[in-house]
Amino acid sequence: MPTILRHVAFSALAAALMIGCSSQAGADQTTDKLKATLQERLPNAHIKGIAKAPIPGLYEVNLGVQIIYSDASGNYVLVGDLVDTKAGTSLTQARLAELNKVDFATLPLGDAIKVVKGNGSRKMAVFSDPNCPYCKQLEATLKSIDNVTVYTFLYPVLSDDSTAKAKSIWCSADRAKTWETWMVDHRPPTTAPICDTSVLDKNLALGHAMNVTGTPTIILADGRRFPGAVSRDELDKALSDALKASPAH
Incomplete structure (x- = not known):
């Protein structure tokens, strides 16, 4: 390429980069100023x-x-x-789901009750309160779903009794069985020996950091959140879709 053409090409590239950087800087200044304004006017947000x-x-x-x-x-x-209106979908909800996606691999799964059914290939985590009726509905639904590993993070947010039950369940000899006996068969957990229940505080802190505002909140293997009060078929399909889309698959 002749020297003059190389000079023109370089100048054009430099100009394009400057415009791009200028636009980005302008956008940053606009959003920074807007954030400061809204934070001042909406102090509780x-x-x-x-x-x-x-x-x-x-x-x-x-x-x-x-x-x-x-x-x-x-x-x-x-x-x-x-x-x-063309697609008939909420862009807001889709965007919120994207912003709230979770890296499943970073979840402290050792702080959860683990239940493996079948080959356990499909994975999900759920934040659940022992006194939450929709959580009990979810547990009943899970009874008919196979080939899944469920990590239940005890998340007692509804009452002091929720905390008491969560402590008894966590301190029981067989956490998974005690959890199912209460949630599905409605037999209260018996008083268990005292153990370290600091995991409940960690679960609450984790949930708050992840904007978990209700129970049950399901986290699928691909990081998507999924509502707990859904049909068996919806959940089964979501688990399979998440398995295909998850990074490890």
């Missing part, structure tokens, strides 16, 4: 991040358990789902 929304001039504000939308100035916010 914990803003985890701000990014451009699919609609020009609109920004998504990630509150961890919720996404709201704002204009660039922070003078106006919208609360509700952004819906793709």
